[in-house]
Amino acid sequence: MVCGAIRRRLALGLAVLTTSATLTLAMPGSAHAADESCAGRKVKTLTFSTGSVRVYKQRGTICVITLPKTPGPRQYMMVSVQARGFHPSMDEGLYTRYAGPRGTHAGQRKVRVKGAVGAGSVDTGWVRF
Helix, strand or coil, X not given: CHHHHHHHHHHHHHHHHHHHHHHHHHCHHHHHHHHCCCCCEEEEEEEECCEEEEEEEECCEEEEEEEEXXXXXXXXXXXXXXXXXXXXXXXXXXXXXXXXXXXXXXCCCCEEEEEEECCEEEEEEEECC
């Protein structure tokens, strides 16, 4: 009786592990989507010729991320967010999928967002999100 219960528990545990591993392999994009996102709600998408910058807001905190139109090859990407009166928070380099996320607490201040992928870029100037 005890051996049967142990076998059932092991079989159930193995079934759960197999199912979770299968789902993880079947949906590789879902694990990556968590890496390339900011907390909060998306308030703006700034598009330009070679990519886009997504702007998120949560309780006065602004978070930005730059995404290329064609991910894959290593290319120059940059994202920057600056609250009025503070230093910019910037991430730039050669990336394959995204630059950022970068955030700053803005409160009710105006914010400047910049982003670039290759030769294309966007700059909002001072705006309130």
